Amino acid sequence: MSYLAPPEFATRMVDAGAAKMTMSTRDTLIRSFMAGAILAMGAALAITVTVQTGNALLGAVLFPVGFCMLYLLGYDLLTGVFTLVPLALIDRRPGATFTGLLRNWGLVFVGNFAGAFMVAVLMAIIVTTGFATDPDEVGQRLGTIGESRTVGYAEFGASGMLTLFVRGVLCNWMVSTGVVGAMMSRTVGGKVIAMWMPVMLFFYMGFEHSIVNMFLFPAGLLLGGEFSVGDYLVWNEIPTVLGNLVGGFTFVGLMLYTTHVRTKDTSPKPIDVTKPGLEERVSVPVAK
Template sequence: MTQVPFDALLPAEMAKKAEDAGVAKATKHPRNTFMLAIMAGAFIGIAFIFYTVVTTGNANMGWGANKMLGGLAFSLGLMLVVINGGELFTSTVLTVVAKASNKITWGQLAKNWVLVYAGNFVGAMALVGIMQVARHFEQGPGTSHALGIQYMSIADHKLHHGFFQAVALGTMANVMVCLGVWMTFSARTVTDKLLAVVLPVAMFVAAGFEHSIANMFQIPMGIITKARVDDSFWAEAGRAASDFDALTWSNFLINNLIPVTIGNIIGGGLLVGWFYWYIYLRPSKSA
């Protein structure tokens, strides 16, 4: 009987593939990098729209079950990035593998990170603009505007973490994202890749961890929604603008985006990328 070989790439091969992917990312034409980053920022925003919709009005479902449902919905974002192509900052930090192997320079790494981060922000904010023109926040059961309240509630919650708490939550989010992406390096088919990313993403979302690029969509969506709605919205929703006093641009930057980004770099770049480089690639370099 002919023995069927193991089809997926093994861990050492995955590390080499991550190294090659890092070189490709860091040496890609800047225009293409930026455009793909815009796409990825929009993809993650689309996933957060999905998350917000499916978690709205589920009071009787149970807290954990509702979180899991939202996490599964949010996994759409990384699916779109992995399959369609996109430059996402939280997975781009894995280029530390290529830098640790001296395949790219610090300048190439820094330029790539800045381009991708900026592109992700442009994509996320463009989607916020589209959703505001669509007045998506007005949806919900009856005249309750439950979806708009959910957009603001999620954003508001994200602005009440302490600085180091936000760093830790960002660290754990990108550990899970980059583990999902790392598993796709073993994949041979589209199905393999999709299955690889679903549960890691669902886990970090359900657990309430923080993702900087997702927050580039969700928090501005909450801030701008609060600024746009009128008195009739608040009356019909049974809420008040004062319920969301934390929704300001300065709070977004200082209380969330900066510490969460730091955490994302630590979680993905150090705790996933560097560790796997040290285990599988450093010994071969030393030898």
């Protein structure tokens, strides 16, 4: 069968987390760099479609193209390793340590940012004809996104920060569900469908994804957005990363691990009627 039952794919989640924790520095950086770049291309596609058609839903429907491609190619996002890698530590897999967990998260963050930033520079070149003209419609939209989702939150102080954090939580709840979705099937079609649905939801709902923002906000700064690097870090990236960590690990990784790997079985055990002394206590109905 192409579908894997929850206990099967939950075990694969732990296996994946253990493999990522012990992966070499070179491979971790390559895979995370390519993941950040491809996801940024998907975001660029979604924004271009939204601007050109005026239909935000269509942009959201197409955004998961990048997400599906990068996971089918075996690349890694920070949001995914937030969910999977801690499970190796909880399951006490050989070689799994807290230091290894932090190492993996740090390397993936660096790789994702480098890949997303590269695409931000390339897109800035495209929408300004090599910085020779003012940004086109897509470039202008990139600038306004950065402003509304940094200084826009800052205007509301603590309430804005709370809203930003919650959007980060809900985002990786959905994105990590997509990551796990890729493990539910053995076929490419099944993997794509399972990844597509939750990722489309997060993008259309405007939740905050730390790696997508690694593309959107540097691009906005390059294209004249009226916000600073400090605004980006304090009023978006850092709270979003923390929200993504809480959402992915708590509501996806930990829940699936707890109920499908460490299942608490409370069903009654069958009685062994072959043991001496039990025959008289077990009544067996007799057909008439």
